[in-house]
Amino acid sequence: MNNKAQGNGSADVVVIGGGIIGCAVAMRLAQAKAKVTVLERGEIGAEASSAAAGMLAPQGEMISPPAFSDLCLKSRDLYPGFVAEIEELSGEKVGYRTDGAVLVGISDAECHELEETYHVQTKRGLPLELLTGDEARRRVPGLAAEIRTALFVPGDHWLDNVRLMSALAKACTRLGVTLRPHSDVKKLNATDGKVESVTVGGNGGGTTVSASQFILAAGCWSRDLTASPAMEKSLQPCRGQILEFESPDELPHVVRAGHFYLVPRASHRVVAGTTAEYTGYDKAVTAEGMRSVIEGVSRIAPFIKNYRFTRAWAGLRPDTKDHLPVVGHGELKNLIFSTGHFRNGILLAPANAQVVSELTLTGKSTTPSELYSPLRLSR
Ligand SMILES: Cc1cc2nc3c(=O)[nH]c(=O)nc-3n(C[C@H](O)[C@H](O)[C@H](O)COP(=O)(O)OP(=O)(O)OC[C@H]3O[C@@H](n4cnc5c(N)ncnc54)[C@H](O)[C@@H]3O)c2cc1C
Structure with missing residues (x-):
C-alpha cells in the first residue's frame, strides 16, 4: 500500500x-x-x-452454498477473540452469550426441515441435538404445546449489537x-x-x-x-422490523422458527423479529409488520402475549440478487x-x-x- x-x-x-x-x-x-x-x-x-x-447463527440460519456456510462458521469461531479485543480496547461489555439456540417445528414442513438440517449438519460434523417437543419445553419452559420437533444448536450464539x-x-x-x-x-x-x-x-x-x-x-x-x-x-434494501418486550423471566436460549425469533437481552428485555420486505429505503414500522412478528413469535412462544411491549424499530439489510x-x-x-x-x-x-x-x-x-x-x- x-x-x-x-x-x-x-x-x-x-x-x-x-x-x-x-x-x-x-x-x-x-x-x-x-x-x-x-x-x-x-x-x-x-x-x-x-x-x-x-444473532451469530451460522447453523440456525441454514445458510448455503457450503462455501458461504463455511465462511459464516469461521466468522462465528473468530468471535470470541474479536469480542475480547474490542472489550479490552473499549473497556465496555457487549453481552456476548454462547448458550445456544432452540429451533422449533410445528407443521410437517417445519419438522421435516429440522430433521433434514439435523442430518446434513451432523454429516458435516457440526454439533446439534434433535429434540422432541417435550425436551424443547424442558429447555425453554412455556414453549407452545404444539411444537413436535426441535433442534438444540449449541454453536449459535448472540450478543447485544448496539x-x-x-x-x-x-x-x-x-x-x-x-x-x-x-x-x-x-x-x-x-x-x-x-x-x-x-x-x-x-x-x-x-x-x-x-x-x-x-x-x-x-x-x-x-x-x-x-x-x-x-x-x-x-443491491436492494430489505426491511426488517423488530419489537422489544420486557421479559419477566430470563429466556435461556434464542428461540426460533424460520425467520421468527426471540433473542434475550440484558435488563429483562427480549427482542422479537422479524419481517423481510422490499420497500426501498423506507424504515417505517408498520401495523402489518408488527402483526406478523407478534403472530410469528406467539405461535411458538405464547408467553410473549403477556409481555409488556417497550418499543419497535426497523432496519435495512443490504441484500443482493x-x-x-x-x-x-x-x-x-x-x-x-x-x-x-x-x-x-x-x-x-x-x-x-x-x-x-x-x-x-x-x-x-x-x-x-x-x-x-x-x-x-x-x-
Ligand atoms: C431487523 C434486522 C435484523 C438483523 N439481525 C441480524 C442478526 O441477528 N445477525 C446478523 O448477523 N445480522 C443481522 N442483520 C443484518 C445486519 O444488521 C447487517 O447485515 C449489517 O448490519 C450490515 O452492516 P453494514 O455496516 O454493511 O451496514 P449498516 O449498518 O447499514 O452501515 C452502513 C453505514 O453506511 C452509512 N452510509 C450510507 N451511505 C453513505 C454515504 N453516502 N456516505 C457515508 N456513509 C454512508 C450509513 O449511514 C450506515 O451507517 C439484521 C438486520 C436487520 C435489519
Missing part, C-alpha cells in the same frame, strides 16, 4: 460507511498501522448494525482511526480507473478526502455510489467493495474484516473471493 501524505483531508484508507462492516475493517487496518478515516453519513453504527437482533457498535467505535478511536460522523459521501472522483478522492457533503461541507485505497461499506446505500445501473439493480456478500475489487482498481451481508452482517464482521484488510494491505486474500466478486453482479 502506498502511503499518502498525512494531513487534513487525506488518509491511507478511506472507509465509506460506519456500520459494523466498515468499523471492523477500520479496526483491523489501524492495527496494521494504516491511517484510516471512516466517513459516516449519520451516526456511527446507527443503521442496520444497531437495528439487528444480534453495545457492540458502541464498543467497536471506541476501540477504533483508541487505535487512531478517525471516525467522521455526519460526513455524507456524495461522489467518488475517479480518473484512469482509479479513485482519487471522495466528495463529502452534509455537515462535512463539500470537501474532498483523498486516499490510496477506498472501501465501500455503506450497507444497502452502497449501490448509490457505484454509478452502475446493474449494481443498483442487484443471490443473497451473497459483495467483497473485493470491481472495475476501479483501488476501490474494495465490502457490502451485501444481508441477514448475517453482524456474524460476518470479523471474517469480512480479515478478508478486506488483507485485500487492502496486500492485494490478496486467503479466502477465495470469486463467489463474492462485485463483478458477478454486472454479468
Whole structure:
C-alpha cells in the first residue's frame, strides 16, 4: 500500500460507511498501522448494525452454498477473540452469550426441515441435538404445546449489537482511526480507473478526502455510489422490523422458527423479529409488520402475549440478487467493495474484516473471493 501524505483531508484508507462492516475493517487496518478515516453519513453504527437482533447463527440460519456456510462458521469461531479485543480496547461489555439456540417445528414442513438440517449438519460434523417437543419445553419452559420437533444448536450464539457498535467505535478511536460522523459521501472522483478522492457533503461541507485505497461499506446505500445501473439493480434494501418486550423471566436460549425469533437481552428485555420486505429505503414500522412478528413469535412462544411491549424499530439489510456478500475489487482498481451481508452482517464482521484488510494491505486474500466478486453482479 502506498502511503499518502498525512494531513487534513487525506488518509491511507478511506472507509465509506460506519456500520459494523466498515468499523471492523477500520479496526483491523489501524492495527496494521494504516491511517484510516471512516466517513459516516449519520451516526456511527446507527443503521442496520444497531437495528439487528444480534444473532451469530451460522447453523440456525441454514445458510448455503457450503462455501458461504463455511465462511459464516469461521466468522462465528473468530468471535470470541474479536469480542475480547474490542472489550479490552473499549473497556465496555457487549453481552456476548454462547448458550445456544432452540429451533422449533410445528407443521410437517417445519419438522421435516429440522430433521433434514439435523442430518446434513451432523454429516458435516457440526454439533446439534434433535429434540422432541417435550425436551424443547424442558429447555425453554412455556414453549407452545404444539411444537413436535426441535433442534438444540449449541454453536449459535448472540450478543447485544448496539453495545457492540458502541464498543467497536471506541476501540477504533483508541487505535487512531478517525471516525467522521455526519460526513455524507456524495461522489467518488475517479480518473484512469482509479479513485482519487471522495466528495463529502452534509455537515462535512463539500470537501474532498483523498486516499490510496477506498472501501465501500455503506450497507444497502452502497449501490448509490457505484454509478452502475446493474449494481443498483442487484443491491436492494430489505426491511426488517423488530419489537422489544420486557421479559419477566430470563429466556435461556434464542428461540426460533424460520425467520421468527426471540433473542434475550440484558435488563429483562427480549427482542422479537422479524419481517423481510422490499420497500426501498423506507424504515417505517408498520401495523402489518408488527402483526406478523407478534403472530410469528406467539405461535411458538405464547408467553410473549403477556409481555409488556417497550418499543419497535426497523432496519435495512443490504441484500443482493443471490443473497451473497459483495467483497473485493470491481472495475476501479483501488476501490474494495465490502457490502451485501444481508441477514448475517453482524456474524460476518470479523471474517469480512480479515478478508478486506488483507485485500487492502496486500492485494490478496486467503479466502477465495470469486463467489463474492462485485463483478458477478454486472454479468
Ligand atoms: C431487523 C434486522 C435484523 C438483523 N439481525 C441480524 C442478526 O441477528 N445477525 C446478523 O448477523 N445480522 C443481522 N442483520 C443484518 C445486519 O444488521 C447487517 O447485515 C449489517 O448490519 C450490515 O452492516 P453494514 O455496516 O454493511 O451496514 P449498516 O449498518 O447499514 O452501515 C452502513 C453505514 O453506511 C452509512 N452510509 C450510507 N451511505 C453513505 C454515504 N453516502 N456516505 C457515508 N456513509 C454512508 C450509513 O449511514 C450506515 O451507517 C439484521 C438486520 C436487520 C435489519
